[in-house]
Amino acid sequence: MTRASINTSLKGWAGWAALLFVIVGLLAVGGTRDRGPLDPSDRVDEISRHVACPVCDGESVFESRNPASEAIRAQIRSAVAEGAATDDEILAAVADAYGARVLLVPRSSGFDSLIWVLPATAAVMGIAALSVTFRRWRREAASGLRATPDDYAAVDRARREREANSDG
Amino acid sequence: MSAALGNAGLLVALIGASVGALSTAMSIIGDNRRALRQAPMYAAVILFGALLAVVAMEWALFARDYSIDFVQRVGSSSTPGLYNLAAMWSALEGSILLWVMVLALFTAAVALRFRRRSDDALVGWALVVMYGVMTFFALVSFGPASPFAPGPTVPVGFDGPGPNPLLQNHVLVLFHPPILYLGYVGFTVPFAFAIAALITGRVGEGWLLETRRWALFAWGFLTVGILLGGWWSYEVLGWSGVWAWDPVENASLLPWLTSTAYIHSVLVQQRRGMLRVWNLSLLVATFALTILGTFLTRSGVVNSVHAFAAGEVDGYLLGFFAIVVLVSLGLIGWRGDMLRAPGRIDSPVSREGAFLANNVIFTLFAFIVLLGTVFPLLVEVFQDRQTVVGAPYFDRLSMPIGIVLLFLMAVAPVLPWRTTSTETLRVRLFWPAWLGAAALGIAVVAGADGFAPLVAFTCGGFAAGSALRQLALATRRQGVAGLVGRANGGMLVHLGVIIIAVALASSNSYTHSATLTARIGETVSWSGHTFEFVGVTSTIDARAEVVSAEVVLDGGKSYAPAVTTYLRQGMTVPTPSVRTGVTHDVYLTIDGNDPPTKDASEVVLRVFLKPLILWLWIGGAVMAIGTVLSAVPSRRHRRATAPTSEDLGVERG
Numbered sequence: 001m002t003r004a005s006i007n008t009s010l011k012g013w014a015g016w017a018a019l020l021f022v023i024v025g026l027l028a029v030g031g032t033r034d035r036g037p038l039d040p041s042d043r044v045d046e047i048s049r050h051v052a053c054p055v056c057d058g059e060s061v062f063e064s065r066n067p068a069s070e071a072i073r074a075q076i077r078s079a080v081a082e083g084a085a086t087d088d089e090i091l092a093a094v095a096d097a098y099g100a101r102v103l104l105v106p107r108s109s110g111f112d113s114l115i116w117v118l119p120a121t122a123a124v125m126g127i128a129a130l131s132v133t134f135r136r137w138r139r140e141a142a143s144g145l146r147a148t149p150d151d152y153a154a155v156d157r158a159r160r161e162r163e164a165n166s167d168g
Numbered sequence: 169m170s171a172a173l174g175n176a177g178l179l180v181a182l183i184g185a186s187v188g189a190l191s192t193a194m195s196i197i198g199d200n201r202r203a204l205r206q207a208p209m210y211a212a213v214i215l216f217g218a219l220l221a222v223v224a225m226e227w228a229l230f231a232r233d234y235s236i237d238f239v240q241r242v243g244s245s246s247t248p249g250l251y252n253l254a255a256m257w258s259a260l261e262g263s264i265l266l267w268v269m270v271l272a273l274f275t276a277a278v279a280l281r282f283r284r285r286s287d288d289a290l291v292g293w294a295l296v297v298m299y300g301v302m303t304f305f306a307l308v309s310f311g312p313a314s315p316f317a318p319g320p321t322v323p324v325g326f327d328g329p330g331p332n333p334l335l336q337n338h339v340l341v342l343f344h345p346p347i348l349y350l351g352y353v354g355f356t357v358p359f360a361f362a363i364a365a366l367i368t369g370r371v372g373e374g375w376l377l378e379t380r381r382w383a384l385f386a387w388g389f390l391t392v393g394i395l396l397g398g399w400w401s402y403e404v405l406g407w408s409g410v411w412a413w414d415p416v417e418n419a420s421l422l423p424w425l426t427s428t429a430y431i432h433s434v435l436v437q438q439r440r441g442m443l444r445v446w447n448l449s450l451l452v453a454t455f456a457l458t459i460l461g462t463f464l465t466r467s468g469v470v471n472s473v474h475a476f477a478a479g480e481v482d483g484y485l486l487g488f489f490a491i492v493v494l495v496s497l498g499l500i501g502w503r504g505d506m507l508r509a510p511g512r513i514d515s516p517v518s519r520e521g522a523f524l525a526n527n528v529i530f531t532l533f534a535f536i537v538l539l540g541t542v543f544p545l546l547v548e549v550f551q552d553r554q555t556v557v558g559a560p561y562f563d564r565l566s567m568p569i570g571i572v573l574l575f576l577m578a579v580a581p582v583l584p585w586r587t588t589s590t591e592t593l594r595v596r597l598f599w600p601a602w603l604g605a606a607a608l609g610i611a612v613v614a615g616a617d618g619f620a621p622l623v624a625f626t627c628g629g630f631a632a633g634s635a636l637r638q639l640a641l642a643t644r645r646q647g648v649a650g651l652v653g654r655a656n657g658g659m660l661v662h663l664g665v666i667i668i669a670v671a672l673a674s675s676n677s678y679t680h681s682a683t684l685t686a687r688i689g690e691t692v693s694w695s696g697h698t699f700e701f702v703g704v705t706s707t708i709d710a711r712a713e714v715v716s717a718e719v720v721l722d723g724g725k726s727y728a729p730a731v732t733t734y735l736r737q738g739m740t741v742p743t744p745s746v747r748t749g750v751t752h753d754v755y756l757t758i759d760g761n762d763p764p765t766k767d768a769s770e771v772v773l774r775v776f777l778k779p780l781i782l783w784l785w786i787g788g789a790v791m792a793i794g795t796v797l798s799a800v801p802s803r804r805h806r807r808a809t810a811p812t813s814e815d816l817g818v819e820r821g
Contacts, residue, residue, distance in 0.1 A: 011598040019598075022605050023626060030612040031619035041682045058414050060558055062592040063407035065742065070760070104558025106543070115543050119536045119565060123776055126528040130516070137512035 040080050046074050047087050051094055052102045060104055072098065170228035171236050174316040177220030178271065181268060182306035183214035191300035192292055201287045207295050208286050211272075211279035214302055218272035222256070225265060225315055229255050234326055237319030238262060244330030244736065246711035251336035257345045258331035260481070261315035266304050266346065271354040275302055278357055278382075281619055286464060290375060292362035294357075301356050302487050314479045330711070333734040333741045340400040348393030352384025352458045355427060359455035361447050366499040371506050373438055376447070380434070381799050387427050388795035394420050395668075395788040406742035406757045408679070408776040410784060411672075414563040418541045419461025422534055426454040429530035435654075436520045437509075439585065444507045445500060446527070450470075452496040453534075459489045515587040522580035529576070533569050537562065542691060563676065567620055568670060574627035578604070581634045600633025607670075609630075616678070624673040632666045635659040657798025664791030671783035680777040683759055687770050695777060697754060698722055706766040711735065714743075715763035717771045721747055729756040729773065731763035752779045 009015075037043040045062055051072055053064035061069040061076075072094060079090045095103050106112040188210025195203035228239050229252050242255045242262070256262040275298045301744050309315070335341050365375040397417065398410035411417060429736040432452040437443050463485035500507065517644045542559045547555045607629025611622060611800040632774045640658045642650030650656055684699060686692045691700040700720040705728075716730035727745040736739065744757040755776040758764065762770050 010593075011595045013594075015598060016594065016601075019601055019605055023608060026605070026612050027622055027626070030608070030617055030622045034618045039680075039682070040678060042404060045679075047683055050558070050560050058556070059412070061479045063405070063409065063412060064762070065406070066738075075361060083765075101554045101556065104556055105560045105564070106555060106557055109545060112555070114546075115557065115561070116541055119193070119532070122532055122535050126532055130524060130528055134513070134516050137514070140512055141514065 040077075041082050043087070044073065044077050047080070047090055048073050050091055050104050051076075051098075052104050054098050054102050072102075170224040170231065170233050171316040171318065174221045174224030174228070175310070175314070177217045177224060178268070178306060178310040178314075178316070180217030180220065181214045181272065182217075182303065182310050183615045184210050184217055185299045185302035185306050187426070188214070188305055189296050192299065193296045196289050196292045196296070196686050204287045204292055206286075207292060208279035208283045210299060211276045211295070214299075214306075215272045215276040218269045221265060221309075221316075222269050225256050225262065226253065228316075229253075234328065235318060236315075237317045237471075238315045240319040240322065240326075242331045243328040244711070245327050246709070246736075247330040247336060248711075250339065250342060254335065254341045255331045255347075256315075258335045258341075261309070261313045261317075263345070264305065264309045264313045264481070266349055267307050267353060268302075270346070270349045271298075271302055271305055272331075274353055274357055275299070278360070280774050289368045290361070290364050290370055290378075293367045294360040297360035297363045298356060301360070308481055308484050309759075312484060321443075321818055327736075329736040330734075332406060333732070333737055333739050337732065337741055337743065338400060338404045340396055342397040344393060344400050347389055347396060351386050351388075351390025351393050352420075352423065354382065354389060355423065355451070355454050355458060357382040357386070359451050362451045363496065363499065366448070366503050369503060369506055371444060371448075371503060373441065376434055376438060380605060383427065383431060383434075384795060384799050387424075388792060390420070390424050390427065391795070392788065392792055394424060395784070395791075399785060402781070403744065403746070404741075406725075406744045408681070408755045408757070408778060410675075410781075413540070413559045415541050416461075416465040417535050419457075419465050422457040422461060422537055422541075423454045425530050425534040425537065426450050426457060429527045429534075430454060432523050432530075433527045440511055440513075440520060442507050442509045442513070443510050443524075445504075448496075448500055448507070450527075452493070452500075456489055456492050456496075457534075457538075459492060463489060486616075495617075500622060515534060517583065517593075518587050519580065519583045521584045522576060522583050526573075526576055526580065529569060529572055531661050533566070536565050540565075559730055566622075566757050567673075570673075571620070571624055571627055574624065574631050574666065574669060577666070578627060578630035578634045579661070581638050581659060586806065596637070597634070600630050600637055603633030603636075604628075604630030606640075609754070612706040616674070618677055619676040621673045625670060628666045628673075630669045632663060635666070652797045653799040654798050657794050657796070657800070659796060660790050660794030662794075664787045664789070664794055666744070667783050667787030667790060671780040671787060675781055675784075678779050682775050684773045684774075685770060688768075692777065697775075697777075699756075699773070699775070701771055702726060702764055704764050704768050704771060715758075715766070716743075717758055717764060717773065719745075719773065721754060727754075727756050729758050731758050733763065748782050750782060752777050753781045 013076075037046055048062040048069075049060050051061040053059045053061050053066050053069040054072075056064050056066050056070045059069075061072045075094060075097070076090055079085055079093065091103065097165070106115045108116050141143070188207070189243060191203065192207040192210070194200075195207065225238075226234075229243050230249075232239065232243050234240050234243065238259065240263050242258050243252075247255060275295075278298060279286075279295065282288075282294075285291045286295065286670045310795055331337060361375045361379045361382075365371050394417075397420070401412070402408070402410045403546075407681050427450070430447060433443050433450065434447055434660070437447050463482060476495070513524065515521060516525075527722055534594045540561055543557050544555050579593075579597065580598060582600070583592070584592065604626045608626040611625045616622060617627070636659075639651065639656060642656045644650070651660065671778060677729060680695060682694050684692050684694060686699070686701040688701050688703050691698055693699075700723070702718040702720055704715060704717050706716075712728050712735060713733045715733075716728040718726050718728050720726045725747070729745040730743040732743055740763065742757050747754040748758070755778055757774045757776075759772040759774045
């Protein structure tokens, strides 16, 4: 077998099946060993990213050094140290203490759900618009939209004009 | 003295721009070619006025001319020279002046570039639009946001506070805003030509070819400006991040997203003559979003860490935004029938099909960023309560979008125009796909976990494979020349984007942090590193007190994270100290708000291990180089060929 033919046969279905096998295997190994946060401090960081500093402009508790953020961070830290609650429960406790407006991820109910519904709707509409357009184009291609005699006449006229110009 | 000079400069720019816009428009309408040939001269007048105003402003800042209100607010005798230079753009009025200056430069560049063609109506109308935009900004700067307004009388010996401490803490403040503005303002040029094309009815591909490099130039500067902002955030703010989805950051990302869509879909129009309305809309959106972004972030309607000054210019900016959108949409509607292009895209699995998909995703991305940014406003209007939409929301939605974009970046470059076969794809994508598998393998061996980041690494490797394949083929054929030109330079830009995407995915997913407390002289080990706490030092001058904690990292070099207390503002700013490495950075910062005292026996440090941060900046450099290379004409495209929809001289209808 020549080098070229080895190359070609590699790129056949067998090569792709092997590739798929490797990728699925590696993803299964890596994807299932999700350890989550390495230690309590990382978990505090992760939760505090979801809470807005109640007094400063547009910073999360994780970023902010304001005393108010410091207090929330302490609350989260002690909840994490106790170890009983889930992240969502800790966030709910913070929201109870400071009001829902400190949550940086809008809830998925009521008016706030729009922030999730609208992007999803936009995505569906985008895909739908694309597929409708392509279907129309395919139909046009199938219907064999041919140039009309007028079109041929226009091209002839243009060609004659062009030749006339280049002669002169 | 400087106030008078500055006001005079702005007035010259304002008069030059408004008279220029009116007289140029009238000369075109009246077909007065002789007058039209003078049109570029107004750009020189504007540039002179803007330069005069900027020089006057800097003069006032350096002379500490406290008769001027702006200097009272941002000037100080203790500000070091470089930061004093940058003080001009540390508050609203000066930022608008910087905008005026950059716009004057672009206007002059356009006038110079097209000086021999100013009797061409397309160029004429483009100049009218540039002068019109200039009139608006000069008006705002001369009127409501005047940087030269007189301040209240101050006692002898008065000294101002200086710029916001965050803006006198790192040398990047000299570069990040002007470069970002070169990007923002640069889009005025393609926008002006787009409007001119609509007005003259020459909506074929001519205007696209004229402005391709201008758009690329603006896009490159916007990219570099955004990345420098991330770098500044990392080095200055002390929370170890590069991007916080803050409204001002989003305001710069929005035009970047629409312009990225534009520089891709414009290729379809150049090649196939299609998507005319769409490309015009993307350009209009890009320009309008720069105005809207400035409004959102400078008016104080959304809270932002960048809102260094809220001003009186909301109404002006919002009005201008409305005019831009209405006039553009009106023109597009008016020329609707001319914009309808013949032709169709034969298959979704083709180069142009991929560009369409790219556009849908970028537009969706822009929509999400815009929605998240203005959502607090909507909630306030409809429900009268306060909400914030923060990084976790944007992170959650941008991760899948990023992965789809990486996948598209892998497949699109190998797709031929018009249509393709499964066999072509199978052969061309084989090695790129294996590179994706290899990237995944390396990540798994390195200990990476979690489904989403692993998929991102796989797609990143896959996309890098496609880009490298294209570059390898081009350089094999043409040698080094295979690196230049639109397609090949573009592949280099893709490589930069991929490097950044991988770096972001891993630093977002695998940052590891701890709070370390130790006595002076003690050594603490954590996560494979040792930290020896050497001592606390303090220096004080008229401007600020700096308390820094010296830490020897891994028994080698010492690092000194600090807390700076700016005495005039009474504000403390942390200064992190970072050991940069190929695999990860060690990011040290002093914990809490109160700096340790000089004789403290104990120091509390926040330590972050951030993987692959260095690669963000390397990726940025690769993107910049790729952008420059793609602006150089390639051998294949060097001879100008007529665009597909060039007017053949056939009468319409």
